[in-house]
Amino acid sequence: MTQTIVRISDDALARAVGADALAAAFEKQGCDVQRTSSWGMHWLEPLVEIDGKGFGPATLADVDAILSGTSDRAIGAIEDHPFIARQQRLTFARAGKTRPLSLEDYEGTGGWSGLKRARQIGSDAIIEEVTRSGLRGRGGAGFPAGIKWRTVANAVGDRKYIVCNADEGDSGTFADRMMMEGDPYALIEGMAIAGEAVGALKGFVYIRSEYPDAIRKMERAAQLCAHIIAPFEVEIRVGAGAYVCGEETSLLNSLEGVRGEVRAKPPLPAIRGLFGRPTVVNNVLTLSAVPHILGEGGANDYEALGMGRSKGTMPIQLAGNIKHGGLYEAAFGVTLGELVNDIGGGTHSGRPVKAVQVGGPLGAYLPPEQFDIVFDYEAYTAADALIGHGGITVFDDTADMGSMARFAMEFCAAESCGKCTPCRIGSVRGIELIDRILAGKETGGGRQPDRIELSPVMQNAPKRGRTAEEEIELLTDLCETMKFGSLCALGGFTPYPVLSALKHWPQDFTGEAVAERELGTVPGGKGA
Amino acid sequence: MSKELRIGEIVAGHFHREGPLLPILHEVQEEFGCVDAESEALIAKALNWSRADVHGVVSFYHDFLANPDPRPEVQICRAEACKARGIESMMDEAQQAAGDRVKLSAVYCLGLCSAGPAARMGETLHARLDTGSLASLIENA
Ligand SMILES: Cc1cc2nc3c(=O)[nH]c(=O)nc-3n(C[C@H](O)[C@H](O)[C@H](O)COP(=O)(O)O)c2cc1C
Ligand code: SF4
Ligand code: FES
Numbered sequence: 001m002t003q004t005i006v007r008i009s010d011d012a013l014a015r016a017v018g019a020d021a022l023a024a025a026f027e028k029q030g031c032d033v034q035r036t037s038s039w040g041m042h043w044l045e046p047l048v049e050i051d052g053k054g055f056g057p058a059t060l061a062d063v064d065a066i067l068s069g070t071s072d073r074a075i076g077a078i079e080d081h082p083f084i085a086r087q088q089r090l091t092f093a094r095a096g097k098t099r100p101l102s103l104e105d106y107e108g109t110g111g112w113s114g115l116k117r118a119r120q121i122g123s124d125a126i127i128e129e130v131t132r133s134g135l136r137g138r139g140g141a142g143f144p145a146g147i148k149w150r151t152v153a154n155a156v157g158d159r160k161y162i163v164c165n166a167d168e169g170d171s172g173t174f175a176d177r178m179m180m181e182g183d184p185y186a187l188i189e190g191m192a193i194a195g196e197a198v199g200a201l202k203g204f205v206y207i208r209s210e211y212p213d214a215i216r217k218m219e220r221a222a223q224l225c226a227h228i229i230a231p232f233e234v235e236i237r238v239g240a241g242a243y244v245c246g247e248e249t250s251l252l253n254s255l256e257g258v259r260g261e262v263r264a265k266p267p268l269p270a271i272r273g274l275f276g277r278p279t280v281v282n283n284v285l286t287l288s289a290v291p292h293i294l295g296e297g298g299a300n301d302y303e304a305l306g307m308g309r310s311k312g313t314m315p316i317q318l319a320g321n322i323k324h325g326g327l328y329e330a331a332f333g334v335t336l337g338e339l340v341n342d343i344g345g346g347t348h349s350g351r352p353v354k355a356v357q358v359g360g361p362l363g364a365y366l367p368p369e370q371f372d373i374v375f376d377y378e379a380y381t382a383a384d385a386l387i388g389h390g391g392i393t394v395f396d397d398t399a400d401m402g403s404m405a406r407f408a409m410e411f412c413a414a415e416s417c418g419k420c421t422p423c424r425i426g427s428v429r430g431i432e433l434i435d436r437i438l439a440g441k442e443t444g445g446g447r448q449p450d451r452i453e454l455s456p457v458m459q460n461a462p463k464r465g466r467t468a469e470e471e472i473e474l475l476t477d478l479c480e481t482m483k484f485g486s487l488c489a490l491g492g493f494t495p496y497p498v499l500s501a502l503k504h505w506p507q508d509f510t511g512e513a514v515a516e517r518e519l520g521t522v523p524g525g526k527g528a
Numbered sequence: 529m530s531k532e533l534r535i536g537e538i539v540a541g542h543f544h545r546e547g548p549l550l551p552i553l554h555e556v557q558e559e560f561g562c563v564d565a566e567s568e569a570l571i572a573k574a575l576n577w578s579r580a581d582v583h584g585v586v587s588f589y590h591d592f593l594a595n596p597d598p599r600p601e602v603q604i605c606r607a608e609a610c611k612a613r614g615i616e617s618m619m620d621e622a623q624q625a626a627g628d629r630v631k632l633s634a635v636y637c638l639g640l641c642s643a644g645p646a647a648r649m650g651e652t653l654h655a656r657l658d659t660g661s662l663a664s665l666i667e668n669a
Contacts, residue, residue: 013640016653042642171607171637209554209591210638212651235545238554241590243636257549258581259588275546318642320612325642348613357608361636393609393641404608411607411636417588 003032004067007049010100011038011181012213013174018059019046025063037182039096040327041083043348044075049096054078083343088305089329090313091289092175094183101220103228106185112228114291114298118193123153126197126294133293133302134311139165139246139283140359140388140489142310142377145290148280151270152198155278160200162191163255163274163281166207166214167239167246170360172391175315176284178327180207180214183288184221190287192229193294194280201231204274206251208239243361243415247488248281250417261417262488283389285315306332310376318344320357320393330375337371340394351396355404355505359388361411362493364500365401384496401505402441405498406434412494422482423491430482430498433475434509440468441511447471468510472502532570534559539574549575549585553592561596599631600669603648604662606634609641618645618659625663632666 006026008019023033026048039047044056048066055066055073065071075081078096089095098105106112118126131146152160164187168176179187191203205222207215215238222234237255239245245254249263252274273279289312292298302312310332316339318325323345340346340356347353355365364385366373373383380387395404409430416423440446445468453461466474479495486492502509529537538555542548552571556563563571563586572582586592604622606615626632640646643655647665654665 012653013643013655016640016646016655017643045643168639169637171605172609172641173637174639174641177639210635210648213653237550240550240554240592241635242588254550255547257547257585259584261588320609320641320644322642361608391609391641393612395612399612404611407608407611415636 003030004050005034006031007034007036008046009038009096009182010035011045011178012211013042014038014045014047015213017045017057021060022046022048022058022063025060026067029063029067031067034099037095037098037100038178038327039078039084040092040178041081041324042326043324047078048073049078052077052079054081083324083326083328086343087329088313088331090292090302091179091186091285091315092183092327092329093292094186095178095327098183100182100184100217101224103185103224106183110295111185111291112189114294115189115192115196115229117296118196118294123197123199126193127153129299130197130290130293133299134306134309135286135289135293135302136310136377137283138285138289138314138389139248140170140386142387145282145286148270148282149194149197151268152200152278152280155271157278159202159275159277160198161274161277161279162194162198162200162203163248163252163279164191164203164205164284164287165246165248165251165281166205166211166218166284167243167251168208168211168284168389169243169246170362170389170391172319172357172360172393173317173389174319175317175327175390177211177214179284179288179315180205180211180218184218185225186291187218187284187288188221188225188229188234190290191234192232193290194282194287195232198278198280200280201233203232203234204237204255205234206237206239206245206255208246209241242417243411244417244488244490247490250488251281252279259417261419264487285389307374307376308332308378310378314375314387314390316375317389317391318394319391321347321349321396322392322394323348332374332376334375335371336366336373336375336392337368339375339392340371344392344394347394347396349396349398351398353394354397354399355395355401355501357393357395357497358391359386360391361408362386362489362496363388363391364496365395365404365504366500367504384500386493386496401501401508402434402438405501405509406431406438408494408497408501409434412490416490417488420485420487420491422485423487423494426478426482426485426491427494430475430478430494433471433478434498437468437471437475437509440471441509444468445471445510472506472509475502531560531566535567535570536574539571549582553586553589557592561598562593564594564596597631599629601631601633601649602626602666602669603633603635603638605636605638605640605644605646607636607641609637610644610646613644615645618657618662621659622662622666625666630666630669
């Protein structure tokens with residue numbers, strides 16, 4: 001009798017919900033268990049695949065029924081599942097289909113052909129194709145990759161470096177993790193192509209320490225393919241729990257072994273980066289998109305997708321209180337409503353959606369009224385929001401937006417690198433201010449003057465205390481200072497979640513009565 | 529082996545790398561459960577840096593502890609996506625289950641945001657936790 005081939009992901013999320021025990025159980029039944037990457041349908045993990053058909057979420061109790069074909073966990077052919085069929089997977093083309101560390105699987109699915117072609121066409125043509133594809137940085141800022149590469153290629157230096165930013169600190173995002181755990185060679189190939197383009201022989205991957213599985217797999221992958229990418233070399237480095245080290249200059253300092261403080265720009269890292277040498281810093285997804293683009297005709301195919309100046313596809317991450325969470329790669333242009341309701345199936349709790357945070361902890365909270373906004377860098381910027389790294393975190397109507405705004409300030413205070421005052425001190429003042437506002441919620445808002453304000457030397461302090469409206473005005477003012485006075489986006493963008501929460505859900509800050517009174521009078525308020 | 533010798537070995541093991549300090553600190557933290565003042569001084573000496581330079585780096589990062597904590601540790605994600613799935617309302621019972629025996633620490637995202645609440649113990653990750661499973665995870669830590 002031939003052995004049944006059972007495929008179960010060894011992605012960290014699948015393992016966190018029991019995939020290892022499940023794999024062992026199928027092995028015990030005499031099956032040939034292959035550990036593959038994840039399809040990205042996270043609500044179905046652990047997902048068991050036999051002959052292309054899926055069963056999930058599977059537990060140990062389901063093993064026998066799955067093998068005898070009577071399981072009620074059956075979801076039919078995985079590739080035909082609407083969540084998969086609707087996607088356009090370029091960067092995640094191998095997701096669910098290959099064994100992450102198998103060189104045989106990688107080559108068998110077109111692996112290394114981008115690098116081979118890159119080596120034939122040479123630096124200029126590589127950069128030209130990456131530029132033509134319209135690929136923009138997927139780490140948050142959306143800077144055109146081709147232009148960055150051109151700058152590094154033209155810069156003079158005795159050595160150059162490729163640095164892959166795998167710090168993925170944004171909550172609600174996991175595509176970098178899935179890429180590194182599921183298709184590590186694609187990332188390494190992208191880095192080697194970047195090296196070929198700019199004349200670098202050394203690459204670093206800086207992975208956050210919260211990703212043990214990704215670290216292990218990337219280390220192994222770098223060893224196993226060393227002979228293929230040589231003379232290019234890849235070294236894995238592990239972060240140490242600082243969110244700000246995702247900012248590129250802070251990351252470079254961290255790699256150099258000093259405090260992860262943000263550097264002032266210029267000089268750009270492209271000119272003076274790691275150890276003062278010209279350096280490409282790109283996100284995992286940016287680099288992983290490159291092998292496809294360098295394939296025959298890949299650049300044109302990529303450019304043909306998307307809208308406006310947002311070209312190609314974006315691996316979007318559906319997270320938080322969502323029914324069908326996971327990885328959804330699609331061409332730019334899809335609306336938020338489609339993502340949350342049609343694809344994501346609404347909330348996990350079944351309650352109405354209250355707010356959606358797009359772009360991680362520094363991204364704005366959007367209400368369902370804004371669900372027609374399309375996924376496009378410029379459209380989000382115009383709406384005072386950001387795409388960031390493509391994370392979408394859904395909240396149901398039990399969420400308290402006042403405490404989420406407080407958390408944004410708290411996070412900024414905890415993670416600030418300390419270099420500039422609006423961020424380092426402003427975030428702490430922000431927490432205090434929001435606490436005062438929230439404390440006034442029950443009492444109708446406002447507060448009495450404190451001892452310091454009453455002292456005669458504080459000539460400009462109001463002696464009558466402050467009304468709720470004035471406190472909110474103060475918070476808005478503080479946010480403006482942080483926005484325009486911070487060196488990097490940690491201090492500069494923390495106001496987005498705070499102000500958007502305040503704008504759309506003022507009642508969560510001051511209670512219903514005051515919110516009513518305020519409508520139209522608060523700067524940035526609903527009626528403003 | 530004395531601490532001085534061992535730290536000397538660790539430093540020597542990474543000395544050839546470009547920017548060796550973070551890998552050194554990770555290994556010292558792993559081996560001694562902290563990077564205390566004594567270790568800082570030893571690392572500084574071995575690298576021919578000032579102690580202040582090393583201390584500045586150690587104190588910057590959340591992963592390096594100044595003192596060892598012998599308690600088992602459970603890291604619980606307290607970031608937005610896990611908040612959206614209710615982690616905050618589970619924390620009281622988690623604290624109770626932990627008592628003084630288990631150290632609970634907050635992390636901001638484990639990359640399991642579509643299946644939160646999430647937690648980590650050592651190299652093992654846990655997702656889709658509820659009040660009961662989180663408490664029993666902590667009790668068995
Ligand atoms: C506070 C802060 C955190 C950041 N975190 C990340 C991160 O985790 N991963 C990332 O790729 N980029 C992050 N960035 C953006 C990087 O600074 C940089 O723009 C990016 O790595 C460039 O690569 P890309 O052009 O491929 O996007 C962060 C920026 C800031 C200000
Ligand atoms: S904004 Fe904050 S994190 Fe960024 S450089 Fe200033 S202090 Fe550092
Ligand atoms: S927000 Fe909790 S795992 Fe990402």
